[in-house]
Amino acid sequence: xxENLQDRLGSILNGLTGRGALSESDVSAALREVRRALxxxxxxxxxxxxxxxRVREKAVGAEILKSxxxxxxxxxxxxxxxxxxLGGEGVGVDLHAAAPVVIMMVGLQGSGKTTTTAKIANRxxxxxxxxxxxxxxxxxxxxxxxxLRQLGAQANIDTLPVIAGQSPTDIAARxxxxxxxxxxxxxxxDTAGRTHIDEPLMVEMADIKKKSNPHEILLVADSLTGQDAxxxxxxxxxxxxxxxxxxxxxxxxxxxxxxxxxxxxxGKPIKLIGVGERMGELEEFHPRRIADRILGMGDIISxxxxxxxxxxxxxxxxxxxxxxxxxxxxxxxxxxxxxxxKMGGMGGIMGLMPGMAGMKDKMAAAGLxxxxxxxxxxxxxxxxxxxxxxxxxxxxxxxKRIAAGSGTDAAAINKLLKMHRQMADMMKMMGGKGKGGMMxxxxxxxxxxxxxxxxGGMGGMPDLSNIDPKQLEALQKQAEAVGLGKPGGxxxxxxGGLPGGLxxxxGAKLxxxxGGFPGLPGLPKKK
Numbered sequence: 001x002x003e004n005l006q007d008r009l010g011s012i013l014n015g016l017t018g019r020g021a022l023s024e025s026d027v028s029a030a031l032r033e034v035r036r037a038l039x040x041x042x043x044x045x046x047x048x049x050x051x052x053x054r055v056r057e058k059a060v061g062a063e064i065l066k067s068x069x070x071x072x073x074x075x076x077x078x079x080x081x082x083x084x085x086l087g088g089e090g091v092g093v094d095l096h097a098a099a100p101v102v103i104m105m106v107g108l109q110g111s112g113k114t115t116t117t118a119k120i121a122n123r124x125x126x127x128x129x130x131x132x133x134x135x136x137x138x139x140x141x142x143x144x145x146x147x148l149r150q151l152g153a154q155a156n157i158d159t160l161p162v163i164a165g166q167s168p169t170d171i172a173a174r175x176x177x178x179x180x181x182x183x184x185x186x187x188x189x190d191t192a193g194r195t196h197i198d199e200p201l202m203v204e205m206a207d208i209k210k211k212s213n214p215h216e217i218l219l220v221a222d223s224l225t226g227q228d229a230x231x232x233x234x235x236x237x238x239x240x241x242x243x244x245x246x247x248x249x250x251x252x253x254x255x256x257x258x259x260x261x262x263x264x265x266x267g268k269p270i271k272l273i274g275v276g277e278r279m280g281e282l283e284e285f286h287p288r289r290i291a292d293r294i295l296g297m298g299d300i301i302s303x304x305x306x307x308x309x310x311x312x313x314x315x316x317x318x319x320x321x322x323x324x325x326x327x328x329x330x331x332x333x334x335x336x337x338x339x340x341x342k343m344g345g346m347g348g349i350m351g352l353m354p355g356m357a358g359m360k361d362k363m364a365a366a367g368l369x370x371x372x373x374x375x376x377x378x379x380x381x382x383x384x385x386x387x388x389x390x391x392x393x394x395x396x397x398x399x400k401r402i403a404a405g406s407g408t409d410a411a412a413i414n415k416l417l418k419m420h421r422q423m424a425d426m427m428k429m430m431g432g433k434g435k436g437g438m439m440x441x442x443x444x445x446x447x448x449x450x451x452x453x454x455x456g457g458m459g460g461m462p463d464l465s466n467i468d469p470k471q472l473e474a475l476q477k478q479a480e481a482v483g484l485g486k487p488g489g490x491x492x493x494x495x496g497g498l499p500g501g502l503x504x505x506x507g508a509k510l511x512x513x514x515g516g517f518p519g520l521p522g523l524p525k526k527k
Contacts, residue, residue: 006294008037013078013295017071027059027074034078042226042257047085047264055081079295085260086287091244091269093120097215100133100179100187104212106205106236107220109193112248114144116220116274117190118151119282120246125157130185135160135175137168137208138192148190155279158184168192168204172212189214197232202239209240216243218271221258223247229258233266242266248274251281259290328427330388333420334380337373375408376416382406391417 012033016026031052038048058077095101103120107113114136121132134152136159138144145162152159160175172189179187191208194201209217219242221229229247236242245266247259250273263270270285319332380388382405387393394402399413 005037005041008040009034009078009295012037013071013075016074024060027056030074031056031059038257038260041260044227044230044257044261044265047261050264051081051085054084075295079291082291082294083287085264086290087263087269087285088287090284090286090288091271092284093124093218093271094216094243095124095128095130095186100176100184101216102176102212102214103186103188103216103218104209104214105188105190105218105220106240106242107193108197108222108232109141109195111193111220111222112274113193113220114138114147114151114190115277116246116248116272116282117148117188118155118157119274119279120218120272121152121157121186121188122155122279123282124186125155131158131183133158133160133175133179133182133184133187134190135171135178135187136162136190137171137175138190139166139168139171140192144190144192158182169207169211172208176212197235202235205236205240217241218244218246219268220246220248221262223250223258223273224252226258227261230261230265233262233268237266237268242268244269244271246270246272246274247285251275259285263287328420328424330380330383330391330420333423334377334388337377341373375406375412378406379408379413379416391420 012030016030034055035048035052038051039045043051055074055077058081059074093103105113105117105120117134121134124130124132134148134157136145136148149159149162151157160171160178163171163174166174168191175187175189178184189208189212191205192201217240219233219236221232223229225232233242233245245262245268247262247270250259259270259273262268273283273285275281275283319335322328322332379402382402383394387398387402394413394417396410399410402413403409
C-alpha cells in the first residue's frame with residue numbers, strides 16, 4: 001500500500017532535509033517532483049493541483065526560508081497537507097442510532113461488497129460485541145445469497161433466510177423486521193451491483209433506501225480501479241447519497257491514488273480499508289497514520305494495536321516462566337515466528353516502523369522475504385518432539401531426514417540452529433528479568449522509551465487491552481518527541497536507537513540471525 005508514493009516522496013523530501021538554506025527555486029523544484037509522484041500514483045489532477053498550491057503557499061513564506069531547518073519545515077507542511085487531503089480525523093462506522101442500526105452496502109459488481117459485508121459484521125461482533133444480522137439483496141448474481149450465508153456460517157454471524165422470488169425491497173423490509181424481532185443491534189444489507197452504473201441500479205438503490213431507512217450507506221470501491229473509483233463515488237453520492245467509503249484490495253495497490261483522491265473529491269470519509277482476503281483483514285482508515293506511513297514516519301499506534309490483537313497473553317506468560325529458568329527450545333522459536341507472521345510478517349512490521357522503509361528494499365535484494373518464516377517453521381515441524389525440545393540431538397543423519405521432510409537443505413537447517421543458539425543465549429541472559437517473547441521485548445522496549453513503561457502489562461509491555469485511544473495518540477506524540485517520527489530518522493537502535501536494538505540493523509544486537517530480524521539469517525555486510 002502506497003509503496004511507490006512512499007519511495008518517491010521519501011527521496012524528494014530527504015533531498016530537502018539534507019540541505020541548509022532553501023531558496024524558492026529549491027522548493028519549486030521539489031514540488032514539481034511531488035506533483036509528478038502524485039500523478040504517477042494515480043491521484044486525480046484537480047487534487048494534485050490544489051495540494052501543491054497549498055504546500056507552495058505555505059512553504060515559500062519568509063518564516064520557512066529563514067527557519068533553522070527549512071527542509072524539515074517543508075516536510076512538516078507536506079505531512080500536514082497530506083493529512084488534510086485524506087480527511088483530517090479518522091471516522092469510524094457510526095452506530096449511534098436506535099437498534100437495529102441499518103447499514104446499506106452499495107457498489108459495482110466485483111468490488112468485494114459481499115466479502116466486505118461479512119468482514120464488517122465480523123468486526124462489529126468481535127470488537128464491538130454487537131449482535132449482527134446480514135441480508136443479501138442480490139437476486140441477480142447466481143449464488144450471491146448462498147455466498148453470504150456461507151460467510152455468515154464461517155464467522156458464526158446470523159444471516160436472513162432466503163425466500164425465493166422476493167424482490168430486493170421486500171427482502172430489505174423483511175431484514176429490518178427480522179432484526180427487530182431477533183434483538184439484533186445491527187442489520188447489514190448487501191445490495192446488488194452491476195458491471196457499470198446504470199439507471200435501473202440507481203432506481204433499485206433509491207427504493208431500498210426508502211424502504212429500509214439506513215443510518216449508514218457505505219460505498220465499496222476497488223482501489224485498483226484508480227481514477228474510475230472517484231467517478232463511481234460521485235455518481236453514487238449524487239443519486240443515492242453515501243455516508244462513507246470502504247476501499248478494498250489496498251494490499252494489492254502500491255500506488256494508492258484512489259484513497260488520496262476520493263476523500264478530497266467527494267468530501268465523504270474513507271471509513272475502512274480491506275488489506276487482505278481473510279476475515280480479520282479490515283482496518284479503520286486513519287488519515288494521520290496513513291500520512292505517516294507515506295512519508296516513512298512509521299505507524300507506531302497500528303503496530304501496538306496489531307501486537308495487542310496477535311500476542312497471545314497465555315503463551316507469553318508461559319514463555320516468560322520458561323525464560324525465567326533460562327529455557328528456550330525450537331517450539332518457542334516456532335511460536336515467535338508465527339507471531340511475526342500474524343502481525344503481517346517482516347514487511348508488515350517494518351512498514352509500520354519509523355525510518356524502516358528503506359530496509360525492506362535491502363532485505364528484498366538479499367532474497368529475504370516472509371516465505372523464509374514459512375520455510376523455517378516447516379523445518380521445525382519436520383523434527384520429532386524430542387528434537388524440537390533438544391536440538392543437540394540433530395546430527396547429520398537426522399538433518400538429512402528433516403531436509404527431505406521440509407523441502408530444504410542442510411545449510412538452511414544449520415542457519416536455523418545457529419539462530420536458535422544465539423537467541424537461546426540471549427534468553428538466558430534475560431532469564432532473571434522474566435520478560436516475555438521477542439515481540440514483547442521489542443514492543444516493551446519501545447513503550448519504555450516513550451515513557452509508557454508504567455502502563456502495566458507483562459514483561460515491560462503495556463497492557464494493550466486497557467489502553468484507550470487517547471493513550472495511543474499520546475504514544476504517537478511521544479514517539480515523535482523522542483525522534484521516532486522523522487522521515488529517515490530511523491528507529492533508535494537501528495542507527496538511531498530502538499531500545500535494545502533490533503538485531504543486526506545498526507544498534508546493540510538482539511542476536512538472531514547473524515544480524516537480522518528474528519528468523520532471518522542476516523543482511524549482507526557492506527564490502
